[in-house]
Amino acid sequence: MKATVTQLTNDLIASYARYGGINHLDGKNLPSKRTISLITVDLLRLLFPGFFDEKLIHSSELKAETAVLLDSVLGALEDEIRKSLEYNPPADLAKKDITTAAHTITREFLNRLPQVREILQTDVEAAYAGDPAALSKEEVIVAYPFIETIAVQRLAHELYQKHIPLIPRIMTEWAHARTGMDLHPGAKIGTHFFVDHCTGTVVGETATIGNHVKMYHGVTLGAKSTSHVEQLRGKKRHPTIEDHVTIYPGATILGGDTVIGAGTTIGGNVFIMDSVAPNSLVIYDGLDMRVLNKADKDKPAPGVRI
Amino acid sequence: MKATVTQLTNDLIASYARYGGINHLDGKNLPSKRTISLITVDLLRLLFPGFFDEKLIHSSELKAETAVLLDSVLGALEDEIRKSLEYNPPADLAKKDITTAAHTITREFLNRLPQVREILQTDVEAAYAGDPAALSKEEVIVAYPFIETIAVQRLAHELYQKHIPLIPRIMTEWAHARTGMDLHPGAKIGTHFFVDHCTGTVVGETATIGNHVKMYHGVTLGAKSTSHVEQLRGKKRHPTIEDHVTIYPGATILGGDTVIGAGTTIGGNVFIMDSVAPNSLVIYDGLDMRVLNKADKDKPAPGVRI
């Protein structure tokens, strides 16, 4: 047994040396995925007091509990932001200034929480107004995966705008793993946003979404694939969705120049790579489907392939 | 540091007061998401003894262990049902009768477990019969996300029928987060149901599904979106799927009047808002696709858009 372990260990250690690039040892200290998950949960507790906590918070304790939680988040987040900046410092940040920058950015970020709550309230309203199955706004917050996902994206977007590496993406991937919806931290999302069911919906880094947009699960706001990846980093590659647009399940909309005009409805399973004028209906029309009686299945029929 | 925390706290507390409706303090006590998750796991252990437990249960201990588990679930679930009824009491339930009602409903619910097991056995059979990759019924229970999801929906449906607020939805969202399949507690689902792979499949509140229905991942049985949400709460908004229907991945079927007739097969990625006669094949036909040689890509060709 002992000899086996020694040999397996030696082979694996040799592999670590041979195939560089997939392990990270010594040197720069990556932010911790687990710590960022815990911070994300604490931020949700600060945004929706009483909803993500185990015990009910009473008004009399609210201020004291909020202060304790904020103090804890402040310290933990500052550490992770410092590690993230050390790992990949912005061009204009000197090494000696990183600690101070982490300190300042963390405070600025936490200062934004009231504004984040303000916009999240419009999302809660949109979810309640948009789903006949919702019985109350409390049900929306406690049981809809959407609220958790959009809250995390709006928080991550604040850090993304401050050019913090890694952390914003780790935050949105935490939500992605829980709800199946992948909203990139870079996406600019307006007020009164609602995505019902969430699973499989993907919104890319440079997508822009207006106000009062309603989407369903399985919707992609994506980029056209290309072999010229390096030229595209940082460029606008994902669609623009204007105000009051509704997008049904399974629709795929691609391209940085694609603009879906205000007031438009995009039907289910539609595939779009061109812009659409305001107030349009874009539908996958039943005329393109074949509806056949199974009794006729064995007769040769053009296009029947099942 | 202390001053910063105090200021951040004050701003956030002010925000709690300003944007009401997204936090819940004092007053009515919402059921606990975490407790309901634990109860759900215990219910799965009661439904499939030996599968969701860490240690193997021997026949000699089965009765004693079942009694202990039932006793624990009984107390915990009664508490949550009482909180749920206090939060949003049905019109015909007086405040003083809530504790008694919670007591009665919990017992009635647990009494239904043998019937729930009976119908779940038909689902296990359908999964094993429907997937050539399944090697045994044990593999289906231990490794297929479907069984967990349908078991939770059938449990939640029992509570939904008793008009318990919030808890049924929290239960199905627990399963949705784990498996990516969102089966609303309100959906009426027949025997021998099977959904392979599960991710992204959504079945709405008022959907009706017959016996021997087989579906795949990414299938939506949804509602047409509307601006008249308030008028629709409680109305039939989702499709009816009759017996022996098969629905391939990515199909989207919308509307409360839409009936998919018995014995029908719905092809992959199809979008449907109309009823379909029994024994039909509905397919997205290859004739509507363009297949082009990439060498011809630069020649002008009508409809080529990639």
Place this chain on the structure above:
Amino acid sequence: MKATVTQLTNDLIASYARYGGINHLDGKNLPSKRTISLITVDLLRLLFPGFFDEKLIHSSELKAETAVLLDSVLGALEDEIRKSLEYNPPADLAKKDITTAAHTITREFLNRLPQVREILQTDVEAAYAGDPAALSKEEVIVAYPFIETIAVQRLAHELYQKHIPLIPRIMTEWAHARTGMDLHPGAKIGTHFFVDHCTGTVVGETATIGNHVKMYHGVTLGAKSTSHVEQLRGKKRHPTIEDHVTIYPGATILGGDTVIGAGTTIGGNVFIMDSVAPNSLVIYDGLDMRVLNKADKDKPAPGVRI
């Protein structure tokens, strides 16, 4: 209370006896889902040292920590493999040889870790090269759900090839639950594979994927459904994807005879059950969609159904 619990227990125990086949007691000891999850996480730590650990590993401790971890995995995995072989022994394995077989297979499997790392490095390269949003290979490993899912599939595939029952599927379902991507352990997947976003992508047991294949979320490489399930167990039922193919979100490709030729691009939401020649573009063409002005909505128009 006591009487209620006794009655509920008796009814449930009677149900366990009545509906056999959905519980597992005594007799053969199924492998433990929870233990296999823990082993899977430890295997990821061995493949990507420093990424899935809480604390940073320094070079000086790497060898000692690797040996400890390998030793622990060796024992735990051998136990689970033995239980799995006892549960469903291959035809050519005598009962008395199971313990020795479990011992040998576990060592052979762990011996393959360096080779698994070698091919995973090509996946990391493909992910970094294929996504303009990726800023570094470290970001790919720490934040992309794809790397975790493909690593688990490549590990499970090694055990699948050795005809170990249950464990490979439990491993890939662990990853499926976390990332929404269901890669069957049986699928043969070439080098430089990348799936962006992952959610809802399904690759079936007998699928074959070449080198340098790029896919997106919501892609299905599936089987045609059939009522002759028993005849199909073990047969080739899922498509073959040749080298350098790109498949956009939501495409569904079905059938064991379906071959997607090298260099082909499959557009979003396309449904395919036939082979496609090399270097093709297969697109869902905009000509089949209706784009209408909402002002014209009330005029009768053929095919308008929204």
